[in-house]
Amino acid sequence: MSKLAFAFAFACTGEIVEKWALIPQAIFAQPVRSIILVKLDHVGDFFIALPAFRRIRDAFPDARITLVCGPWNEQLARDVRLFNEVRTLSFFREQTRETFQQTRDLGWTVSMHERFATIAAGSYDLAVDLRYDTDTRRLLTMIDARYRAGIGDFAEFPFLDLAVPSDRYEVRKVPLGVDATRLDVNFNSRGAPVHVEPGRKDLRLEFAIEDPSSPIEIGTSSTDARQLGVGLIRGKITRKSIATGLFPSGHPVWKDEPVTPINDTYGIEETIDFSNQSPGYFTLQDGWSHREPFGVWSVGRASSLRIPIAVGLHRGLRLCLLLRGHTGPAKPRQSFVLSCAGRKSSRATIDRSKSERTLVLPLQDAVLDEACVEIVSEEFFVAQGDCTVLTMVEGFGKPDVSGASSVIFEAVNGFGRVLGRRTMSGILLRAIGANEVSFFQSDPGLGVRVRVQVIGSPFSAGMTCKSVRVMSSPNKYAPTIHQLDWSSLVADILVRRFAPPADLLGLPRHPLPPAMQQELDEHRRAGRRIIVMATGAGKDVTMWPFQYYSALVGMLVGALPCAVYLSGSTREGQDAQRIIAENGSWASIVNICGSTSLMQLSTLLKSADLFIGNSSGTAHLSAMSGVPTLTLQSATNHSHQWGPIGVRAFCMSLDVPCGRCHIIDLSQCSHGFRCMLDLTPEMVLRQALSMLPVQSAQASVSNASVEKEKHVELYN
Numbered sequence: 001m002s003k004l005a006f007a008f009a010f011a012c013t014g015e016i017v018e019k020w021a022l023i024p025q026a027i028f029a030q031p032v033r034s035i036i037l038v039k040l041d042h043v044g045d046f047f048i049a050l051p052a053f054r055r056i057r058d059a060f061p062d063a064r065i066t067l068v069c070g071p072w073n074e075q076l077a078r079d080v081r082l083f084n085e086v087r088t089l090s091f092f093r094e095q096t097r098e099t100f101q102q103t104r105d106l107g108w109t110v111s112m113h114e115r116f117a118t119i120a121a122g123s124y125d126l127a128v129d130l131r132y133d134t135d136t137r138r139l140l141t142m143i144d145a146r147y148r149a150g151i152g153d154f155a156e157f158p159f160l161d162l163a164v165p166s167d168r169y170e171v172r173k174v175p176l177g178v179d180a181t182r183l184d185v186n187f188n189s190r191g192a193p194v195h196v197e198p199g200r201k202d203l204r205l206e207f208a209i210e211d212p213s214s215p216i217e218i219g220t221s222s223t224d225a226r227q228l229g230v231g232l233i234r235g236k237i238t239r240k241s242i243a244t245g246l247f248p249s250g251h252p253v254w255k256d257e258p259v260t261p262i263n264d265t266y267g268i269e270e271t272i273d274f275s276n277q278s279p280g281y282f283t284l285q286d287g288w289s290h291r292e293p294f295g296v297w298s299v300g301r302a303s304s305l306r307i308p309i310a311v312g313l314h315r316g317l318r319l320c321l322l323l324r325g326h327t328g329p330a331k332p333r334q335s336f337v338l339s340c341a342g343r344k345s346s347r348a349t350i351d352r353s354k355s356e357r358t359l360v361l362p363l364q365d366a367v368l369d370e371a372c373v374e375i376v377s378e379e380f381f382v383a384q385g386d387c388t389v390l391t392m393v394e395g396f397g398k399p400d401v402s403g404a405s406s407v408i409f410e411a412v413n414g415f416g417r418v419l420g421r422r423t424m425s426g427i428l429l430r431a432i433g434a435n436e437v438s439f440f441q442s443d444p445g446l447g448v449r450v451r452v453q454v455i456g457s458p459f460s461a462g463m464t465c466k467s468v469r470v471m472s473s474p475n476k477y478a479p480t481i482h483q484l485d486w487s488s489l490v491a492d493i494l495v496r497r498f499a500p501p502a503d504l505l506g507l508p509r510h511p512l513p514p515a516m517q518q519e520l521d522e523h524r525r526a527g528r529r530i531i532v533m534a535t536g537a538g539k540d541v542t543m544w545p546f547q548y549y550s551a552l553v554g555m556l557v558g559a560l561p562c563a564v565y566l567s568g569s570t571r572e573g574q575d576a577q578r579i580i581a582e583n584g585s586w587a588s589i590v591n592i593c594g595s596t597s598l599m600q601l602s603t604l605l606k607s608a609d610l611f612i613g614n615s616s617g618t619a620h621l622s623a624m625s626g627v628p629t630l631t632l633q634s635a636t637n638h639s640h641q642w643g644p645i646g647v648r649a650f651c652m653s654l655d656v657p658c659g660r661c662h663i664i665d666l667s668q669c670s671h672g673f674r675c676m677l678d679l680t681p682e683m684v685l686r687q688a689l690s691m692l693p694v695q696s697a698q699a700s701v702s703n704a705s706v707e708k709e710k711h712v713e714l715y716n
Contacts, residue, residue: 032498036066036120036143037083038129039073040091040136046073048484049130050080052491056128057082059495068120070094087119091136117142128494130487132166149494151486162497164490167480185380185450185468193466194375195263198457200310201371203237203319203363207287207303208337215672218328224672226289226299230336231324233295233356235272237309238318242360246348249356253320265308268317272307282307283376289670297326300667306374317363325350325357341367373454375465379414379447382472387411388438389420389450390469397461399429405456407463409435414446429458441472502626502647509606510599516592520607523563528588529692531556532565532605532622534613535579536572540666542615544632544676546575551681552612552688554583559689563588565608567601567618570594609692612684615643615651623649628691632684635659635675652687654679 035056039049046069057065064084067077071088078086091112116139120127127145129137134156140148141159149162157163187194209229215221238253259270264281266272273280276291287303288296311317325334327350335349338361346361391409406425410418420439424432441448450468496504512520523530533553537543553564566576566589573593580589596604602621605611611622611629623629623646631651633639638660639651656678658671666673 049487052487055491206339210335218331220328228326232274233322251358327352377450387472392466395459405458408453504624529562534618537614568593619644
């Protein structure tokens with residue numbers, strides 16, 4: 001956690017201790033009284049940075065500013081009269097052409113850093129490197145400063161508290177084949193070749209789940225929000241003549257039998273283990289959660305997987321699956337439809353009382369005849385422009401030149417779009433190594449995979465896919481803005497973060513509706529604190545649970561004299577009425593959803609002592625208007641980048657291992673939405689009281705109890 005995150009821990013219920021982070025949404029928590037600026041390059045660079053120097057001095061007129069520059073710029077730095085002290089270091093040579101002739105080995109680097117530490121001695125509130133190139137950035141680590149700022153990114157310079165991303169990686173293309181870059185990509189994480197034996201088929205299974213539900217909804221968990229349906233435990237292809245349908249889990253088909261191992265496929269009578277204890281050869285495609293000790297759960301309404309099987313010429317085969325239905329006290333049964341290769345095979349229902357069930361269904365001969373083998377490489381990324389991929393593949397035995405068999409090579413992006421394709425069949429199979437696929441990568445942010453489809457038996461003794469060779473054009477740096485703009489940009493961001501006005505927006509006050517203004521005045525005369533709360537947001541992954549808001553409102557009105565205004569659009573009006581009803585319809589809880597314009601809401605916020613809400617437009621309006629703002633932030637994105645910003649704005653966020661997942665829909669969360677569900681109303685209450693004026697903060701948290709029935713409803 002960076003300097004700007006402060007860890008807090010306290011007991012919430014019983015002996016459970018919750019760890020969370022309170023993140024100031026402006027670095028200016030304390031005044032900046034001393035600044036050290038680093039600008040070690042040449043005379044022209046100094047002139048380019050002069051507007052930035054002046055901007056910093058104007059913003060911090062009372063701060064003591066020290067400049068460290070090259071000795072050739074010392075007199076100029078003194079003459080501009082912007083710095084309290086000027087110190088010098090010959091990090092570069094005075095002439096640029098001589099700089100590039102310097103020998104910079106490890107000994108030189110260590111010596112230069114030690115000299116810089118001596119020259120920059122002292123303690124500072126803020127240290128800033130204004131050079132665009134990154135060769136001086138690590139000198140900031142030698143400065144005793146509360147905050148460090150410069151151009152770069154956190155991945156490369158994690159010691160920066162404020163990093164301005166550069167355009168260093170903006171590129172243009174050169175013709176393909178000119179100093180082309182190459183990389184090799186494997187077909188699996190082990191880096192081992194994948195063998196396609198004669199008789200191998202890839203069985204494609206598709207589950208259509210009827211009414212998936214979360215463990216929270218069916219009463220089996222208080223935190224798991226995944227929409228689950230069917231759990232896969234084991235599988236097997238058998239040639240035994242057994243009845244089809246649903247049977248108890250102890251079906252004799254699961255008795256282990258000796259099988260002949262076949263490369264990268266499952267043989268007849270071989271058990272397929274879906275748990276996380278086995279790497280397996282199967283491929284979970286869409287709609288699955290993470291694998292667990294028992295197996296794997298389907299997520300959502302549609303899930304699919306591929307199972308490579310060696311069926312040879314066998315007929316009359318059956319697919320056996322040991323399944324678990326997602327059932328509970330509120331859901332006695334789970335139904336689903338299973339399709340093989342796009343053909344509906346079975347509809348089944350698993351009762352809660354019967355738990356795990358064995359599903360046996362026949363594999364149609366047509367399904368096996370039409371099934372092809374599909375092998376997919378690991379993902380790789382290439383820059384925008386032309387690209388060529390060559391699959392390193394080898395065939396064994398005689399090629400099938402009749403045209404009945406073929407091998408298809410495709411380049412597919414992250415959205416499943418085919419970027420390029422090449423089909424080898426008939427006599428072309430004799431030249432299987434010449435399978436280059438060329439395509440144009442229009443979106444370098446999307447990964448690419450090579451997909452190989454084997455139809456029929458192109459080689460009598462099988463084939464092997466070894467790796468993929470990727471060739472793309474080199475990247476050439478293409479700057480987007482002038483160097484003057486970079487130093488000025490750093491200065492502007494420093495000013496906005498360290499020396500901004502309290503009200504960043506400066507919106508005019510629009511009069512409130514007369515009845516609302518009269519009610520607000522009455523609350524003020526009664527000595528009540530004004531708290532505005534917004535329970536809505538644009539996405540469900542950024543919303544604190546509604547029940548938690550209801551509990552928090554009850555705790556607040558029980559802890560201190562206050563009036564809680566529930567704001568939002570007309571859509572949130574019904575939720576606001578529920579909160580009022582659940583808390584005894586107190587007159588100090590007011591529903592104003594849909595009753596104000598945005599400008600009137602701004603006026604109300606400026607009259608408030610505190611705002612509490614999700615990361616939303618209202619939170620941004622409150623924070624930038626200088627209102628004490630407490631944002632309840634999910635861990636999907638970093639609050640330093642997306643959280644509301646202001647001089648009195650704070651984001652409250654749980655520090656969870658799965659954070660920064662960047663999901664956009666709650667159904668994509670496979671960790672039970674812990675980052676919000678574990679952020680309890682008691683935690684938020686304590687922080688809210690600490691942000692109110694002193695006389696309000698003295699209110700005892702112990703007075704903010706919620707009825708036992710409501711507490712049980714929240715956490716069970």
